[in-house]
Amino acid sequence: MSESQFTMGQLTTLCTLLHNHKWKHVIEAEMKERGYKFTIGKVGAMDLSKIVAAVETSAKAKQVIDPNSYREIHALYHAIIEAIQGIGRGTVQFGDILRTVGLTFCIVRGEAEFAHHKDEWISVCLSGTIGAPRKGYEHDVLGFGFNHI
Amino acid sequence: MSESQFTMGQLTTLCTLLHNHKWKHVIEAEMKERGYKFTIGKVGAMDLSKIVAAVETSAKAKQVIDPNSYREIHALYHAIIEAIQGIGRGTVQFGDILRTVGLTFCIVRGEAEFAHHKDEWISVCLSGTIGAPRKGYEHDVLGFGFNHI
Amino acid sequence: MSESQFTMGQLTTLCTLLHNHKWKHVIEAEMKERGYKFTIGKVGAMDLSKIVAAVETSAKAKQVIDPNSYREIHALYHAIIEAIQGIGRGTVQFGDILRTVGLTFCIVRGEAEFAHHKDEWISVCLSGTIGAPRKGYEHDVLGFGFNHI
Amino acid sequence: MSESQFTMGQLTTLCTLLHNHKWKHVIEAEMKERGYKFTIGKVGAMDLSKIVAAVETSAKAKQVIDPNSYREIHALYHAIIEAIQGIGRGTVQFGDILRTVGLTFCIVRGEAEFAHHKDEWISVCLSGTIGAPRKGYEHDVLGFGFNHI
Amino acid sequence: MSESQFTMGQLTTLCTLLHNHKWKHVIEAEMKERGYKFTIGKVGAMDLSKIVAAVETSAKAKQVIDPNSYREIHALYHAIIEAIQGIGRGTVQFGDILRTVGLTFCIVRGEAEFAHHKDEWISVCLSGTIGAPRKGYEHDVLGFGFNHI
Amino acid sequence: MSESQFTMGQLTTLCTLLHNHKWKHVIEAEMKERGYKFTIGKVGAMDLSKIVAAVETSAKAKQVIDPNSYREIHALYHAIIEAIQGIGRGTVQFGDILRTVGLTFCIVRGEAEFAHHKDEWISVCLSGTIGAPRKGYEHDVLGFGFNHI
Ligand SMILES: [Mg+2]
Ligand SMILES: [Mg+2]
Ligand SMILES: [Mg+2]
Ligand SMILES: [Mg+2]
Ligand SMILES: [Mg+2]
Ligand SMILES: [Mg+2]
Numbered sequence: 100m101s102e103s104q105f106t107m108g109q110l111t112t113l114c115t116l117l118h119n120h121k122w123k124h125v126i127e128a129e130m131k132e133r134g135y136k137f138t139i140g141k142v143g144a145m146d147l148s149k150i151v152a153a154v155e156t157s158a159k160a161k162q163v164i165d166p167n168s169y170r171e172i173h174a175l176y177h178a179i180i181e182a183i184q185g186i187g188r189g190t191v192q193f194g195d196i197l198r199t200v201g202l203t204f205c206i207v208r209g210e211a212e213f214a215h216h217k218d219e220w221i222s223v224c225l226s227g228t229i230g231a232p233r234k235g236y237e238h239d240v241l242g243f244g245f246n247h248i
Numbered sequence: 249m250s251e252s253q254f255t256m257g258q259l260t261t262l263c264t265l266l267h268n269h270k271w272k273h274v275i276e277a278e279m280k281e282r283g284y285k286f287t288i289g290k291v292g293a294m295d296l297s298k299i300v301a302a303v304e305t306s307a308k309a310k311q312v313i314d315p316n317s318y319r320e321i322h323a324l325y326h327a328i329i330e331a332i333q334g335i336g337r338g339t340v341q342f343g344d345i346l347r348t349v350g351l352t353f354c355i356v357r358g359e360a361e362f363a364h365h366k367d368e369w370i371s372v373c374l375s376g377t378i379g380a381p382r383k384g385y386e387h388d389v390l391g392f393g394f395n396h397i
Numbered sequence: 398m399s400e401s402q403f404t405m406g407q408l409t410t411l412c413t414l415l416h417n418h419k420w421k422h423v424i425e426a427e428m429k430e431r432g433y434k435f436t437i438g439k440v441g442a443m444d445l446s447k448i449v450a451a452v453e454t455s456a457k458a459k460q461v462i463d464p465n466s467y468r469e470i471h472a473l474y475h476a477i478i479e480a481i482q483g484i485g486r487g488t489v490q491f492g493d494i495l496r497t498v499g500l501t502f503c504i505v506r507g508e509a510e511f512a513h514h515k516d517e518w519i520s521v522c523l524s525g526t527i528g529a530p531r532k533g534y535e536h537d538v539l540g541f542g543f544n545h546i
Numbered sequence: 547m548s549e550s551q552f553t554m555g556q557l558t559t560l561c562t563l564l565h566n567h568k569w570k571h572v573i574e575a576e577m578k579e580r581g582y583k584f585t586i587g588k589v590g591a592m593d594l595s596k597i598v599a600a601v602e603t604s605a606k607a608k609q610v611i612d613p614n615s616y617r618e619i620h621a622l623y624h625a626i627i628e629a630i631q632g633i634g635r636g637t638v639q640f641g642d643i644l645r646t647v648g649l650t651f652c653i654v655r656g657e658a659e660f661a662h663h664k665d666e667w668i669s670v671c672l673s674g675t676i677g678a679p680r681k682g683y684e685h686d687v688l689g690f691g692f693n694h695i
Numbered sequence: 696m697s698e699s700q701f702t703m704g705q706l707t708t709l710c711t712l713l714h715n716h717k718w719k720h721v722i723e724a725e726m727k728e729r730g731y732k733f734t735i736g737k738v739g740a741m742d743l744s745k746i747v748a749a750v751e752t753s754a755k756a757k758q759v760i761d762p763n764s765y766r767e768i769h770a771l772y773h774a775i776i777e778a779i780q781g782i783g784r785g786t787v788q789f790g791d792i793l794r795t796v797g798l799t800f801c802i803v804r805g806e807a808e809f810a811h812h813k814d815e816w817i818s819v820c821l822s823g824t825i826g827a828p829r830k831g832y833e834h835d836v837l838g839f840g841f842n843h844i
Numbered sequence: 845m846s847e848s849q850f851t852m853g854q855l856t857t858l859c860t861l862l863h864n865h866k867w868k869h870v871i872e873a874e875m876k877e878r879g880y881k882f883t884i885g886k887v888g889a890m891d892l893s894k895i896v897a898a899v900e901t902s903a904k905a906k907q908v909i910d911p912n913s914y915r916e917i918h919a920l921y922h923a924i925i926e927a928i929q930g931i932g933r934g935t936v937q938f939g940d941i942l943r944t945v946g947l948t949f950c951i952v953r954g955e956a957e958f959a960h961h962k963d964e965w966i967s968v969c970l971s972g973t974i975g976a977p978r979k980g981y982e983h984d985v986l987g988f989g990f991n992h993i
Contacts, residue, residue, distance in 0.1 A: 108388025109265050109375075116258050122271065151495040169534045169660035170667075170694045176529070177624070180494060185334030185391055189785040190936045191488045196925060197896040213616035214384035220617075222388065226258075231921070235363035236914045239257025239371065242334055243390035247617045247694075300793040318832045318958035319965075319992045325827070326922070329792060338487040339638045340786045345627060346598040362914035369915075380623070385616045396915045396992075406686025407563050407673075414556050420569065449942040467809035467981045468816075468843045474976070475773070478941060483632030483689055489935045511765035512682035518766075520686065524556075533661035537555025537669065539690035540632055545766045545843075636934040637787045643776060644747040678772070683765045704984025705861050705971075712854050718867065781930030781987055810980035818984065822854075831959035835853025835967065838930055839986035 102129040107211045108222045108245055114139060115205040115224040115241075135209035136163045143201040145194030145232060147183070150202065154179050154223065158206045164221070164248070171248055174221055175206070178244035182223040185242025193229075200240065202227035208248060221248040251278040256360045257371045257394055263288060264354040264373040264390075284358035285312045292350040294343030294381060296332070299351065303328050303372065307355045313370070313397070320397055323370055324355070327393035331372040334391025342378075349389065351376035357397060370397040400427040405509045406520045406543055412437060413503040413522040413539075433507035434461045441499040443492030443530060445481070448500065452477050452521065456504045462519070462546070469546055473504070476521045476542035483540025484523055491527075498538065500525035506546060519546040549576040554658045555669045555692055561586060562652040562671040562688075582656035583610045590648040592641030592679060594630070597649065601626050601670065605653045611668070611695070618695055621668055622653070625691035629670040632689025640676070647687065649674035655695060668695040698725040703807045704818045704841055710735060711801040711820040711837075731805035732759045739797040741790030741828060743779070746798065750775050750819065754802045760817070760844070767844055770817055771802070774840035778819040781838025789825075796836065798823035804844060817844040847874040852956045853967045853990055859884060860950040860969040860986075880954035881908045888946040890939030890977060892928070895947065899924050899968065903951045909966070909993070916993055919966055920951070923989035927968040930987025938974075945985065947972035953993060966993040 102125055105113065110130055117123040118139055130137055138161035142153035155175060159166035164175050183191055186200060193200055208221045223244045230237025251274055254262065259279055266272040267288055279286055287310035291302035304324060308315035313324050332340055335349060342349055357370045372393045379386025400423055403411065408428055415421040416437055428435055436459035440451035453473060457464035462473050481489055484498060491498055506519045521542045528535025549572055552560065557577055564570040565586055577584055585608035589600035602622060606613035611622050630638055633647060640647055655668045670691045677684025698721055701709065706726055713719040714735055726733055734757035738749035751771060755762035760771050779787055782796060789796055804817045819840045826833025847870055850858065855875055862868040863884055875882055883906035887898035900920060904911035909920050928936055931945060938945055953966045968989045975982025 104268075105265075106388050108390070112261065112375075112390055113265060116254075116262060119253075147493050148495045155495070167661065168663050168665075169528075169536075170663060170665040172529060172534060173536070173694050176496075180488075181337040183494075184337040188330040188333040188393065190925075191490060191494060192936060195493070195892050195940070196928075196936060197893045197900070198921075213387070214382075214614065216615050216617060218615075218617040220387070224390075226261075230914075231917060233363075236917060238362070238369070238394045238914075238918070239255050239260075239392070240394070241257070241261055241373075241390070241392035243388070244337065245387045245389070247620050296791050297793045304793070316959065317961050317963075318826070318834075319961060319963040321827060321832060322834070322992050325794075329786075332792075339627075340788060340792060341638060344594050344642070344791070345630075345638060346595045346602070347623075363912065365913050365915060367913075367915040379616075380619060385619060387616075387620070396918050402566075403563075404686050406688070410559065410673075410688055411563060414552075414560060417551075445940050446942045453942070465810065466812050466814075467975075467983075468812060468814040470976060470981060471843050471983070474943075478935075479635040481941075482635040486628040486631040486691065489937060489941060493940070511685070512680075512763065514764050514766060516764075516766040518685070522688075524559075531661075536660070536667070536692045537553050537690070538692070539555070539559055539671075539688065541686070541688035542635065543685045543687070545769050637776075639787060642743050642791070643779075643787060644744045644751070645772075677765075678768060683768060685765075685769070700864075701861075702984050704986070708857065708971075708986055709861060712850075712858060715849075777933040780933040784926040784929040784989065809983070810978075816983070820986075822857075829959075834958070834965070834990045835851050835988070836990070837853070837857055837969075837986065837988035839984070840933065841983045841985070 107207060107209055107220060108243065111205050111207040111222040112224045112243060115203050115226040118203055130207060133209055135207050137205060137207040138163050139205045141203050145199040147193050150200065151179055154204050154206065163206050163208050174246045174248035178221050178223045178246040181244025182225045182242040186225055186229065186240050198229055199232045200227060200229045219248050221246050254278065256356060256358055256369060257392065260354050260356040260371040261373045261392060264352050264375040267352055279356060282358055284356050286354060286356040287312050288354045290352050294348040296342045299349065300328055303353050303355065312355050312357050323395045323397035327370050327372045327395040330393025331374045331391040335374055335378060335389050347378055348381045349376060349378045368397050370395050405505060405507060405518060406541065409503050409505040409520040410522045410541060413501050413524040416501055428505060431507055433505050435503060435505040436461050437503045439501050443497040445491050448498065449477055452502050452504065461504050461506050472519055472544045472546035476519050476544040479542025480521045480523045480540040484527065484538050496527055497530045498525060498527045517546050519544050554654060554656055554667060555690065558652050558654040558669040559671045559690060562650050562673040565650055577654060580656055582654050584652060584654040585610050586652045588650050592646040594640050597647065598626055601651050601653065610653050610655050621693045621695035625668050625670045625693040628691025629672045629689040633672055633676060633687050645676055646679045647674060647676045666695050668693050701725065703803060703805055703816060704839065707801050707803040707818040708820045708839060711799050711822040714799055726803060729805055731803050733801060733803040734759050735801045737799050741795040743789050746796065747775055750800050750802065759802050759804050770842045770844035774817050774819045774842040777840025778821045778838040782821055782825065782836050794825055795828045796823060796825045815844050817842050852952060852954060852965060853988065856950050856952040856967040857969045857988060860948050860971040863948055875952060878954055880952050882950060882952040883908050884950045886948050890944040892938050895945065896924055899949050899951065908951050908953050919991045919993035923966050923968045923991040926989025927970045927987040931970055931974065931985050943974055944977045945972060945974045964993050966991050
């Protein structure tokens with residue numbers, strides 16, 4: 100499989116996992132060639148609302164979505180919540196249940212073709228660690244969300 | 249970052265996403281060098297219990313876990329359910345709500361060090377598509393679970 | 398269908414949706430004729446516990462329930478939580494996931510007949526908007542709960 | 547408030563609740579005047595997947611959505627699941643937990659303006675009864691979902 | 696603490712856990728002295744709806760509730776679902792996620808005093824094992840529900 | 845059934861329910877004879893994270909788990925969350941939805957044999973009351989979690 104065979108969602112997750120690795124450049128080059136808009140960032144918190152805010156803010160600041168379009172904000176919001184459900188695995192809570200997260204995120208927006216229709220979609224990957232609020236007492240975690248925009 | 253800096257969980261997800269890509273060999277080599285046991289497989293179904301069964305069976309067949317140890321089966325089972333929660337994003341259901349999945353999975357077991365203690369852990373990644381039971385009417389999905397074993 | 402054919406639950410929802418409309422009088426007249434006790438109010442917040450408190454307080458203040466009967470408080474409480482689950486759609490959270498609500502609520506208590514038994518039931522409707530904490534960046538939402546009292 | 551002040555979501559719920567009432571004509575006239583596409587139907591089942599299928603099929607048959615656009619099917623699907631979460635109140639299950647539903651549904655699609663942007667949105671209301679699989683042993687229930695399309 | 700200081704809910708759980716133990720007689724004597732109605736039974740299944748049905752049927756057959764009162768059936772039903780949520784721990788599913796349960800249940804109905812009001816309440820305890828559909832590959836589980844009736 | 849026929853999980857729950865009763869000594873003697881490590885404590889709060897912290901802290905202070913082993917902390921953590929799911933019955937929240945809990949907890953760790961394999965497991969029982977933040981307006985509640993360690 101060449102890079103061009105990765106789906107938009109796969110590129111999103113690879114971008115998150117490889118952000119410190121040399122392969123990252125191949126992934127980013129592929130996303131740029133396809134005309135995708137994307138942003139990569141980091142956020143750590145026990146407060147869930149800070150995670151949502153950090154991801155949303157990054158997407159608006161980097162023009163991945165139009166910060167004045169509620170429609171686009173709505174599409175992104177639900178994709179973020181879906182990704183957080185993968186992080187939470189059963190309950191959408193961090194500090195409330197005494198766990199903290201340290202996450203790298205990647206948000207990608209672009210055209211994808213499904214059943215002969217080419218439309219815009221958005222995908223969100225959150226990847227990092229979850230655990231006790233004590234360095235080293237945390238394990239890997241990953242969540243992914245996808246929506247039409 | 250060299251390959252050796254990936255965490256066990258990151259290798260699990262990369263292995264799933266890159267199973268058709270040339271980079272796969274680098275990931276697999278790294279896992280072997282670390283002495284990880286792992287298995288990669290595919291499963292597609294509307295019936296959720298078939299997904300659970302396929303992943304569990306593969307781990308037993310490939311000796312990733314001891315099929316006669318309830319302790320190990322229990323560790324794997326909860327890691328699978330965690331990964332499925334990332335796939336389901338809010339509800340652990342496929343056919344019941346008229347959606348089907350086509351997944352590649354990777355299960356990795358090995359030693360990882362947390363806060364100066366080296367113990368065995370298991371991680372599960374499920375990656376593929378979810379959607380209507382109609383070719384092309386489905387989008388990317390990814391779930392990840394992690395447990396001590 | 399005449400007004401008298403609406404169920405208690407339907408009247409509760411209609412009362413909430415029509416509270417600024419001329420039809421409201423027809424709905425309220427019907428509820429009064431049947432001897433229902435009810436209250437209508439408004440509440441807006443990011444803090445979920447304030448929503449629960451506002452609805453509960455209104456029911457007690459307007460004597461829809463006896464504020465000294467734990468039994469009645471318990472019946473109302475579970476009806477409120479059910480209604481909030483319709484608002485939350487998958488997770489019972491507002492500010493924690495960076496969303497705020499502006500709701501009109503109606504609580505109705507009265508006799509309803511099921512399978513030849515006439516008993517008292519309570520229903521709660523919450524209706525309004527949910528969205529980002531920014532005027533206009535929110536969409537319609539509605540939740541409904543029902544319990545024996 | 548005149549009819550024209552109802553939001554798209556309010557009209558959807560009113561349409562469902564008033565489908566046998568004389569006021570229905572006022573609601574439908576308002577929706578037509580605004581150029582909304584909509585469909586009203588009924589479905590009863592213990593099998594959750596039948597409920598999802600019936601609502602989806604009606605929207606496609608009545609051209610509320612384009613049956614060949616995965617994007618539109620995706621938008622509708624998530625709106626349906628949101629509405630079912632209001633019906634289920636905590637768990638998206640009917641027959642699995644020995645309860646059955648008898649529902650009237652209304653699906654509305656049209657333009658709505660949020661923060662000076664006019665875009666297309668879709669809303670779904672499910673309204674009826676839920677309870678034991680025995681005539682008369684069931685109570686009112688209502689669920690509502692909303693999505694960009 | 697004498698037996699008479701146990702709450703109704705505590706007696707329900709003790710009755711379930713001690714059904715094969717000599718102490719059971721002390722618990723049952725206490726429940727009879729207080730005028731409680733109760734039933735004890737067993738059920739094992741992968742099919743969740745069979746568990747719900749078995750518990751419901753036992754309560755009706757032993758006259759713990761009036762089988763013709765929807766109000767009483769409703770109270771019991773929600774108490775059963777609450778208890779099953781303790782069994783399921785995060786998702787109300789057994790066979791769907793390839794696990795089976797073997798349960799002893801106790802349903803108790805009677806008067807309890809809260810804040811100077813004496814009313815009737817119902818409590819349900821389910822206790823036993825959950826695990827793989829293979830003898831010995833299962834662990835302890837317990838769920839408890841409580842409702843006004 | 846003699847005391848020695850109780851499972852580890854049953855002893856955990858009995859220890860919680862009988863902590864003020866004379867039978868407690870029989871239960872504790874049995875646990876000691878089997879070489880179980882355990883701790884019993886109390887905690888009351890609206891703030892969920894305080895409940896998690898109190899249970900965790902007690903297990904570490906009483907050496908039921910090694911406070912420096914992330915593996916053991918992870919095993920305990922998931923058992924606590926499982927028990928809280930039984931307390932929450934559908935949503936893992938207390939103060940957020942305006943309810944408070946007063947709980948007695950027991951954590952037991954020891955060897956148990958499943959299918960001819962003897963390994964270490966941990967079980968957690970939380971038992972007490974849940975309700976409005978007003979003395980007497982609360983009812984019985986119980987949650988139970990179990991994990992390999
Ligand atoms: Mg989707
Ligand atoms: Mg974990
Ligand atoms: Mg009900
Ligand atoms: Mg929305
Ligand atoms: Mg309650
Ligand atoms: Mg388990």
